[in-house]
Amino acid sequence: MNVIKEREKSSLLRGMEALHNRVELLPKDDSYYSSLKSGYEGEKIFDRKIMDAINNEAVYISDLLLNINGKSAQIDAILITASCLYVFEVKNYYGEYKFSGVEFANLNGYVIVSPLDQLNRSLTILTQLLKQWNVQIPVDGKVVCINPSFTLFTEDPPENIILPTQLDTFLKKMNSQSKPMTSSSRILGKRLLTMNQQEVPFQKQLPPYEYVQLRKGVKCPQCNNFNVVLTQRSCRCLTCKKQIAIQLAILYAIDEYKLLYPRKKMTTRDLFYWMGGEVSKYKISNTLETHYKKVGRSKDRHYE
Ligand SMILES: [Zn+2]
Numbered sequence: 532m533n534v535i536k537e538r539e540k541s542s543l544l545r546g547m548e549a550l551h552n553r554v555e556l557l558p559k560d561d562s563y564y565s566s567l568k569s570g571y572e573g574e575k576i577f578d579r580k581i582m583d584a585i586n587n588e589a590v591y592i593s594d595l596l597l598n599i600n601g602k603s604a605q606i607d608a609i610l611i612t613a614s615c616l617y618v619f620e621v622k623n624y625y626g627e628y629k630f631s632g633v634e635f636a637n638l639n640g641y642v643i644v645s646p647l648d649q650l651n652r653s654l655t656i657l658t659q660l661l662k663q664w665n666v667q668i669p670v671d672g673k674v675v676c677i678n679p680s681f682t683l684f685t686e687d688p689p690e691n692i693i694l695p696t697q698l699d700t701f702l703k704k705m706n707s708q709s710k711p712m713t714s715s716s717r718i719l720g721k722r723l724l725t726m727n728q729q730e731v732p733f734q735k736q737l738p739p740y741e742y743v744q745l746r747k748g749v750k751c752p753q754c755n756n757f758n759v760v761l762t763q764r765s766c767r768c769l770t771c772k773k774q775i776a777i778q779l780a781i782l783y784a785i786d787e788y789k790l791l792y793p794r795k796k797m798t799t800r801d802l803f804y805w806m807g808g809e810v811s812k813y814k815i816s817n818t819l820e821t822h823y824k825k826v827g828r829s830k831d832r833h834y835e
Pocket residue numbers: 751752753754755756768769770771772773
């Protein structure tokens with residue numbers, strides 16, 4: 532399988548991650564963060580599953596943001612085979628839900644945005660685009676519920692929802708049905724990629740934050756906790772037990788600073804305070820020298 536666009540964390544998720552543990556988030560912001568995070572994790576699991584399952588030639592695009600004729604759609608994944616273009620809406624729901632034929636609700640009656648509506652929106656926009664391009668390929672869309680703990684109660688199971696227990700069989704079937712790839716499918720993949728839109732500015736979507744209120748220090752890049760032991764060379768996390776080179780932990784801290792303060796000039800001194808004084812200025816300036824561009828002289832020196 533040819534992956535022409537790999538999945539990356541959105542800037543919004545990275546920004547929320549940078550705030551998480553640095554500031555007490557309001558319950559609504561905290562649950563928004565959790566939903567972004569679990570959505571991303573579910574999509575990564577789907578990527579791995581589909582890559583393992585499809586051994587015939589196919590083009591895979593993860594996370595495509597389309598904006599056609601003023602309408603936009605965020606498509607979690609697209610798989611183009613010689614015979615079909617599949618659109619996937621991946622959901623990491625867990626627990627028990629019921630589907631009335633129209634609405635999805637949890638057992639307490641709380642109605643969620645219908646994933647089928649989201650899928651249909653993506654399909655409409657994509658079909659429109661293919662029509663504009665005069666490309667004729669069957670298009671099929673599925674909502675994939677990836678979390679094994681998800682159960683859906685319904686009298687009328689919608690055929691375009693793949694439940695966790697059906698996913699392996701579905702992927703196997705899709706693999707066995709795919710035919711040898713044509714160049715037009717490859718070209719279509721590349722063409723779709725050129726339509727990918729930049730993310731909307733994410734800073735405005737973050738909850739408000741003040742520099743003085745944010746907890747300073749070095750976090751573990753793997754689990755986003757401050758619970759780390761730093762030595763001259765390494766950063767060891769007491770929560771997830773991951774050990775990495777100190778430079779990687781410094782780069783992670785710099786990255787978070789840049790996300791939250793994109794307009795501030797980065798100086799060794801400011802980053803020293805940002806890392807809670809836990810890393811020497813010498814190490815910070817060394818890392819900056821290696822990975823960023825030096826601008827200005829002596830007092831005015833900063834990095835971009
Ligand atoms: Zn950790």
